[in-house]
Amino acid sequence: MRIGILATGALLLSLIGASPAVAAPEPVQTPAATSTSSPAATSDDAGTPAGTATPAPTASPAPTETPAPTAPAPSASTPAADPSLAVQDAAGDHAMGSTIEAVEGPAAGARTVAPKASLGVGGILGMDVSGWQPTVDWNAMWANGARFVYIKSTESTDYVSSHFPSQWAGATSVGMIRGAYHFATPNTTDGATQARYFVAHGGNWAPDGRTLPPLLDIEYATDGSGTCWGLSTTAMSVWIADFVHTMKALTGIEPAIYSTANWWNQCTGSNNTFGAYPLFVARYGTSTPGALPASWLNWTMWQYASSGVFAGDQDIYNGTYAQLQAFAYGAQSHPPIGSLDTATVSANGPFTITGWTIDLTNLAASTQARITWNTPGGISTTTVTAGASRPDVGNVYPSAGAAHGFTAQAPWTGYGQYGACVTAVALPGDRAGDGNLGCKTAFVSPASASAPASTRLAGSDRFSTGVQVSQKAFPTPGVPVVYIASGLDFPDALSAAPAAGAQHGPVLLTMPGAIPDTVLAEVQRLKPAKIVVVGGTAAIADSAVNQLKAVAPVTRIGGVDRYDTSRLVAAYAFPNATSAYVAAANSFADALSAAPVAAKKNSPLLLVNGGTIDAPTQAYLAGKSIHSLTLIGGTAVVGDVWITQPQSSGSSVTRIGGSDRFGTSSLLAASAFSSNSAPTVYVASGISWQDSLVAAAAAGSASRPLLLARPGCVPRLIGDQMVRLGTTAMNITGGTAVLTSDVDSLQVCY
Structure with missing residues (x-):
């Protein structure tokens, strides 16, 4: 395994010990010992990662809104840029965007573009770094206006950046919102295998408002196999789907995708089925990101230059700082989260359901659960407030607290199937929309207290x-x-x-x-x-x-x-x-x-x-x-x-x-x-x-x-x-x- 540039066993141990917080699992409430239906199959939207919650770092949080200066002065020490593509090829260690400039080329002056002053978009400035920036002056980067950073974690299934733990800790210490990225090599293993490797070495997510969704960096081939890594457009689309679906299953959130319109449209055949995944687009030397890859109508982040006032590449987030925080909570790509936990009924008793829901745009607010009942008496709809105490939810999501549970009942109307489908109602302003918490059915008859x-x-x-x-x-x-x-x-x-x-x-x-x-x-x-x-x-x-x-x-x-x-x-x-x-x-x-x-x-x-x-x-x-x-x-x-x-x-x-x-x-x-x-x-x-x-x-x-x-x-x-x-x-x-x-x-x- 390749670990960093000068990796040692000690560095590997430090990587394992200092990896970022992993996302917590959805809480599971033990059902009562009464008639219940078998658990419904977990949908993608309800997929939950394994692990335990880790409290947010204690560094002072950034203010609610911290726009970058119009034209910040560079740090006294020149920020480190990436070496040439040939050097990265020789090392088998590629930074995000390492092939973009070599293939698509920057316009004149792109390497020294001033943030915001020459960009035709507004937003929050940030950066991305890899092992080629072994020492980053994080205080200087903050002073220069960077409020977020993506840090390289892995490449293929044989490289782990030995600098990832220290870079993660450094970004955390100054209050940056940070996330991990994986440099993809689609012709070495299938997408699921690389996704699992990425998650195992730092590519996780926690709903703490400070961890960006994990990022897939997919760009031009570096090994001479051709622009598209020797894959057909269909095979490439399958590979990407394999990666992102596995990531969502493992982390509970849609990962972001980094690419360019030229590469994407050429190598996936202009595939337009990935729009649910946030887009991090690369395009240098222009005042806007320009035409986007086929799957997206809008971009979330833009890498606008390969060097400048920040170490590594120069990036911008498409929104306000509050929206960047919501993106870190997953709200931009996630409807309200939650679970329909239990559905029970017994002869001549009420049909009872329990569950919980949280809207990530406002963790403290109580959301509502809309229930469609389907009982022997007919179909009806009620809405209840999810404000009851659920300590198990609070333990997993301490920043949200425990007041997010709900219990609801429908009256007994005879033997048969008792069903409930629950929708978590999005708070006003949550553009992700309502969340589907699924359906459960309980069954009772004179011969059986549960489904046969x-x-x-x-x-x-x-x-x-x-x-x-x-x-x-x-x-x-x-x-x-x-x-x-x-x-x-x-x-x-x-x-x-x-x-x-x-x-x-x-x-x-x-x-x-x-x-x-x-x-x-x-x-x-x-x-x-x-x-x-x-x-x-x-x-x-x-x-x-x-x-x-x-x-x-x-x-x-x-x-x-x-x-x-x-x-x-x-x-x-x-x-x-x-x-x-x-x-x-x-x-x-x-x-x-x-x-x-x-x-x-x-x-x-x-x-x-x-x-x-x-x-x-x-x-x-x-x-x-x-x-x-x-x-x-x-x-x-x-x-x-x-x-x-x-x-x-x-x-x-x-x-x-x-x-x-x-x-x-x-x-x-x-x-x-x-x-x-x-x-x-x-x-x-x-x-x-x-x-x-x-x-x-x-x-x-x-x-x-x-x-x-x-x-x-x-x-x-x-x-x-x-x-x-x-x-x-x-x-x-x-x-x-x-x-x-x-x-x-x-x-x-x-």
Whole structure:
């Protein structure tokens, strides 16, 4: 590891011992031992760093407003500037802006530009230094007008500035607001790795009003790999995102980004998705920063010269001193911070939530929390003041004090889901806007004092997820049958699901040309008496079928289209059926919920063109003596022709259709499962069919309902079914990319 220019072991130890204060973690309040929902997944805005709070230094604070002199006189000792780029290249130690002047060049006189006198902007003056300024006269820099400084901490993952601790201490001693920066080398490691290295060696942040957000210094390549470090515009954008997202996760604040318009637009392809991160722009020899990189409409800091009256580079902050302090608190890039800590409810008792919030623009002020309630009684909104004592918050943020907590209650309105979403209301003048503290849901039913226990059935892809479902549903080898269907489209698997469920076997998915290794291994483990392949050779090739024949006898069922295949599967699996379920072939969600119900009723599921009754389907219904039809879904998916025409032939017709696919799912469960009859249910995505197909067969085989959820929440109609069914356990099919962890806690949909 390179440590400074003349680093020694002692210097490394001094670096570790004198690193700046790290940001404190968000306080965690232990929930009461009552019915609670599982914690919601932490969002980026709620990401919190690890560590403990360190009190602000005791140096006398700067006055509320301390504008720099119009043209300060230089210090008696000439401020140290950076050496040439060649010298920095040879040392492998680069200062901020080391490549800017070499590539973009300064205009005449830029190196001696007088602060503010020749700049067309107002603001607060500052500087940035590195190990090339080993001794800085901090009192002189303060006298010359510098009120903030960025100090180099690290480069790549093998350099730590040995001068960083003393420079940090020196800046602190005179009252400067200070921060750390990292010189990026995007072609040596990924962004996350360099971010972690930076944080581990001083690149942290504390909400103390004196620590600037950590800074990513990304500029022209120094190693001969080309302007953009040998990376494509896409790869560079990914690298930067990797770095800044990791920094925010580690520190709880958006880091600032230092660059130039020319480099940024060239090397990221004018990427415009980083505007949430404060911009520190470099441009020399002009009276304004000029055109900005593509992501930003405004700049936060500007490096306007590579040398002048301050050691290192010459910088200016775009605002007042009070705003600079707020920037150090994180307010310019952060809405109010806080947490929705607990949400609890018990039978016949109120729904209670607790939390806290602080607006960083005014730490002493009490903020408000706006709560949107979603209970069995309906949706409503209330606003409460976050002024209650929270000693844990005060311990982490001593300068803010403890008076930032809130507690609120909604009345009992019956069993089911009780949800609350909380917004921290920004104080007037906080241009970052309101802060989202997230949502929590508590659940209570006569059968369960909390959300039913969840088991995730998920693999790395749809094929391995099918294997996970199969292993859960059929732990013992020797199943009667295994159905195999295409994993690239859903109709054949939908037709197979009720057949497999009724015959107590799984549905597994395959690629067209070959059975995936994990799937073939599962078929071998199951030791089926027979295998049914659903679909023609265009869906599943003979080569895949031949792999299966080595395990058990294989029957292929494949029609000329999805409708024909559906009829053939129905005739094969339900030869004596007198009733059938009917669903639109282009609407997987309705058919998905219907499959286990059809299996329970020992009835086929016919996939049809919902707008007409075709002659082959008419012939099938007549030939099989089917006299009772249940239509799945509303008239938009299965038209009324499916009522009038069968009724004219003497058949009875019933429709089960809700206002949407989730309502239909709830009604289907109610039609086939009596109260308190389903302690375990399957939950699958109502949006993405890939993982849900195999769950339908497993649910049908176990005579369990399959209930649909949205990606990040569970509709109230579905939660109400779990109350009615007496559900205490859920098998959730699919990973968190399909159904987030909020589904585990029955997060109610708004």
